[in-house]
Amino acid sequence: LPSVKILATGGTIAGSAAKATDTTGYKAGAIGIQTLIDAVPQMKDYAEVSGEQVVSISSNNVTTEIRLKLANRVNELLADPKVDGVVITHGTDSIEETAYFLNLTVKSDKPVVLVGAMRPATAISADGPMNLLEAVQAAASPKMKGQGVTIIMNNRIGAARETTKFNTSNVDTFRAPEYGWLGVMSQAEPVFYRTTTRRHTTKSEFDVTGMTELPRVDIIYAVAGDDAKLAEAAVKAGAKGLVSASMGNCSIPNGQEAFYEPMMAKGFPVVLSEHVPTGECVLRPDAIKKGFISSGNLNPKKARLLLQLALTKTQDIKEIQRIFNEY
Numbered sequence: 125l126p127s128v129k130i131l132a133t134g135g136t137i138a139g140s141a142a143k144a145t146d147t148t149g150y151k152a153g154a155i156g157i158q159t160l161i162d163a164v165p166q167m168k169d170y171a172e173v174s175g176e177q178v179v180s181i182s183s184n185n186v187t188t189e190i191r192l193k194l195a196n197r198v199n200e201l202l203a204d205p206k207v208d209g210v211v212i213t214h215g216t217d218s219i220e221e222t223a224y225f226l227n228l229t230v231k232s233d234k235p236v237v238l239v240g241a242m243r244p245a246t247a248i249s250a251d252g253p254m255n256l257l258e259a260v261q262a263a264a265s266p267k268m269k270g271q272g273v274t275i276i277m278n279n280r281i282g283a284a285r286e287t288t289k290f291n292t293s294n295v296d297t298f299r300a301p302e303y304g305w306l307g308v309m310s311q312a313e314p315v316f317y318r319t320t321t322r323r324h325t326t327k328s329e330f331d332v333t334g335m336t337e338l339p340r341v342d343i344i345y346a347v348a349g350d351d352a353k354l355a356e357a358a359v360k361a362g363a364k365g366l367v368s369a370s371m372g373n374c375s376i377p378n379g380q381e382a383f384y385e386p387m388m389a390k391g392f393p394v395v396l397s398e399h400v401p402t403g404e405c406v407l408r409p410d411a412i413k414k415g416f417i418s419s420g421n422l423n424p425k426k427a428r429l430l431l432q433l434a435l436t437k438t439q440d441i442k443e444i445q446r447i448f449n450e451y
């Protein structure tokens with residue numbers, strides 16, 4: 125049987141509530157990995173499974189330091205010819221961030237699958253056990269090779285870059301808007317319908333070996349008529365770059381643009397992403413001239429991670445735009 129390692133970080137998949145009817149008000153990350161594994165003995169029909177507890181937290185508390193630790197551990201594990209795939213149990217609030225981060229920093233074409241749940245492990249019809257079983261089945265499958273880091277929940281296989289949380293409580297919360305799922309889990313097997321064209325894993329230029337921190341990047345939300353006070357505070361706090369969660373087609377209020385302009389003239393990177401959920405940010409010619417970088421259709425939280433990694437390589441605006449065009 126293939127060997128699959130499960131790295132556990134907490135989340136609702138490891139959540140515990142007082143009553144089986146409670147689907148809110150539970151404690152995320154309360155149950156250890158061995159208990160989660162023991163609850164799904166069927167996994168052993170598909171893989172030799174072993175677990176490792178990395179942290180036990182709700183995913184709103186996953187830090188850059190934890191993501192770097194995970195990336196380095198996944199790389200260590202997958203460099204071992206005896207390990208065929210890795211599953212990471214994770215809270216759904218930031219699962220897409222960690223998945224995208226690993227998509228950019230894992231140096232292997234072996235499967236890396238992130239999985240979570242929307243109902244705590246103690247709930248009636250908890251979704252965690254089936255999700256975990258399918259994640260392990262996928263991580264054990266050679267069909268997952270080279271597909272990049274994926275999120276698997278509710279039978280769907282989603283690319284880390286495009287999968288995003290859509291509903292705050294429903295088990296069917298994840299969507300891959302516009303570009304769709306990579307495939308589905310069917311009869312314990314991954315079935316693929318498409319593949320991502322963006323660079324990831326073995327084709328990524330980012331190497332975080334031994335790193336324990338990354339440059340600070342903050343996200344500044346844009347609403348009509350807003351000023352630049354928050355952006356100023358972010359720079360004061362040590363931000364080395366900013367991501368604007370801008371409005372339709374990357375428009376931002378004049379008050380913010382006026383603050384960014386002289387900063388960009390000095391080489392400070394400002395990436396325009398959008399809080400509109402889908403679509404490309406197409407920069408006006410004068411916005412390009414001023415030095416703005418477009419995130420394309422990458423959402424603000426993922427644009428933040430890509431900018432953090434880009435800043436480990438370069439400060440050059442054109443080079444950072446090249447990175448956003450390719451990942």
Ligand SMILES: NC(=O)C[C@H](N)C(=O)O
Binds near residue numbers: 137184218
């Ligand atoms: N469904 C979940 O996993 C939500 C939880 N707050 C988490 O992200 O850890």
